[in-house]
Amino acid sequence: MNSVKFLHNIEQIKREKPDMSYMDAVVYYCEINTIEIETVTKFISKTLKEKIELEARDLNYLPKRGKLPI
Numbered sequence: 001m002n003s004v005k006f007l008h009n010i011e012q013i014k015r016e017k018p019d020m021s022y023m024d025a026v027v028y029y030c031e032i033n034t035i036e037i038e039t040v041t042k043f044i045s046k047t048l049k050e051k052i053e054l055e056a057r058d059l060n061y062l063p064k065r066g067k068l069p070i
Contacts, residue, residue: 006040006048007048026044026048
């Protein structure tokens with residue numbers, strides 16, 4: 001397993017279940033393959049991390065960046 005193959009698997013899950021978030025897809029992948037979530041952190045590529053972060057910002061889990069405080 002490497003980060004490219006892992007990203008491909010997550011993208012496949014997203015295509016099959018378009019309402020699922022990337023974070024949910026990662027958790028789902030771990031569940032169906034009986035893998036501990038902590039073990040897949042090394043396979044999360046920069047691209048996947050950015051997609052998860054963007055979704056988290058859209059859901060207000062992370063603060064938004066780049067706005068002036070006016």
